[in-house]
Amino acid sequence: xxxxxxAPISWGVCEVPGWGRVLPPETVLGEMAALGITAxxxxxxxxxxxxxxxxxxxxDGYGLGLVGGFFATALHDAGESTxxxxxxxxxxxxxxxxxxxxxxxxxxxxxxxERPALSDxxxxxxxxxxxxxxxxxxxxxxxxxxxxxxxxxxxTYAEVERFVHDSDLLLCIDTGHLLIGGTDPVDLxxxxxxxxxxxxxKDVREDLAERVRTGDLTYTQAVKEGxxxxxxxxxxxLAAMLKLLRDNDYDGWYVLEQDTALxxxxxxxxxxxxxxxxxxxxxxxxxx
Numbered sequence: 001x002x003x004x005x006x007a008p009i010s011w012g013v014c015e016v017p018g019w020g021r022v023l024p025p026e027t028v029l030g031e032m033a034a035l036g037i038t039a040x041x042x043x044x045x046x047x048x049x050x051x052x053x054x055x056x057x058x059x060d061g062y063g064l065g066l067v068g069g070f071f072a073t074a075l076h077d078a079g080e081s082t083x084x085x086x087x088x089x090x091x092x093x094x095x096x097x098x099x100x101x102x103x104x105x106x107x108x109x110x111x112x113x114e115r116p117a118l119s120d121x122x123x124x125x126x127x128x129x130x131x132x133x134x135x136x137x138x139x140x141x142x143x144x145x146x147x148x149x150x151x152x153x154x155x156t157y158a159e160v161e162r163f164v165h166d167s168d169l170l171l172c173i174d175t176g177h178l179l180i181g182g183t184d185p186v187d188l189x190x191x192x193x194x195x196x197x198x199x200x201x202k203d204v205r206e207d208l209a210e211r212v213r214t215g216d217l218t219y220t221q222a223v224k225e226g227x228x229x230x231x232x233x234x235x236x237x238l239a240a241m242l243k244l245l246r247d248n249d250y251d252g253w254y255v256l257e258q259d260t261a262l263x264x265x266x267x268x269x270x271x272x273x274x275x276x277x278x279x280x281x282x283x284x285x286x287x288x
Contacts, residue, residue: 002287004280005067005255006032007200008043011272012262015044015072016111019220020261022047023269025058031273033062035280041255042069042098045089052095059096067253068100068142068198069093074108075129076122076153083132090137090144100198100253101137101144102172103130105153112151113218126153127166134169145197147172148181150212150219155181160188170197174257175236176228177202180209180219186240193248200257201283203234220261228258230275232282242286256280 011028012020025048032040040059042048049055059066071089073082090101105126107115118126134144146169148154154163160183164171171188173196178185189196208227211217217225231238256279262268 003039003253004037004283005039005041005253006035006037006276007041007070007255007257008047009070010256010258010260010276012260013043013047014259014261016220019111021264023262023272029059029062029064031276033064035273035277037256037276037280038063039065039067039253041067041102042089042093045071050092052092055092055096066093066096066098067255068098068102070102070104070147072104072106072149072152075103075105075126075133076118077108077129078125082129083136086133087136090133090140090142094137094140094142099142101133101142102147102198103133103144103169104147104149105130107151107153111220112149113220115151115153115155118153123153123162123166127163130167130169143170143197145170145172147174147177147200148183149174149177150180157182164192164195171195172198172200173241174200175202175238175241176200176204176257176259179204179206179236180212180222180227182213186237186244189241189244189248193244196245196248196250196252198252198255199245199250200255201231201238201279202257202259203229203231203236203238203279205229206235209235223259223261228260230258230278230282231256233278238282239286254283256283
């Protein structure tokens with residue numbers, strides 16, 4: 001049975017300051033439940049309750065379980081708080097029923113529009129911290145995956161390949177972020193089928209993705225211009241991806257995610273639910 005979940009980012013809920021208007025949890029969780037979704041990722045720190053008992057109670061009220069949580073942190077920073085902060089998230093997940101810690105190698109800057117270069121020493125720290133976090137999480141029964149993500153230190157094709165070579169962590173295959181960063185997600189899974197630990201399903205417009213790659217458009221601008229579209233409306237080969245994952249016996253979650261930014265007015269508030277419904281319908285057709 002295919003396990004399909006959602007994430008608050010599809011409703012514009014993001015950890016980046018000034019990203020956009022944030023809908024209240026009761027709206028987001030209620031709309032997920034109304035669409036028949038039965039599980040969600042955590043969303044940015046502090047959006048949902050930060051104690052396990054309160055989190056479970058909040059999700060139970062909408063018939064939702066917890067898949068895991070995305071956590072962007074400066075993995076290249078040698079400070080002990082890098083590991084401790086991630087371990088706290090893993091502990092919350094473990095006690096609230098979430099099984100996957102989705103790590104991203106944040107730059108330490110706000111947002112995803114600037115990427116300072118890393119030294120080899122900092123890269124080595126990134127790899128070491130990833131392993132230490134994974135070990136701490138595993139002791140709690142939580143699996144750690146690394147999420148290649150635009151505007152982080154694992155974004156480009158070369159960086160993804162370097163991480164696969166240097167680390168034994170599984171990957172979060174985010175079909176949108178990989179494509180924007182210059183990696184064909186289908187090709188990545190075909191070459192490294194045993195490194196798939198979690199899946200974020202997105203669809204994106206290649207014309208805008210190319211403008212992000214060339215620096216003609218920032219990531220934030222591209223999101224506001226609609227780089228993310230409902231599944232089936234963009235340029236990701238989702239049919240090939242799903243077939244490849246099935247052929248390689250992937251049995252984890254498929255999390256529907258469209259990085260969305262809501263403007264100050266309320267005119268676009270119905271779009272997240274409508275777009276997620278469109279994605280669910282397309283996914284159902286592909287899975288049939």
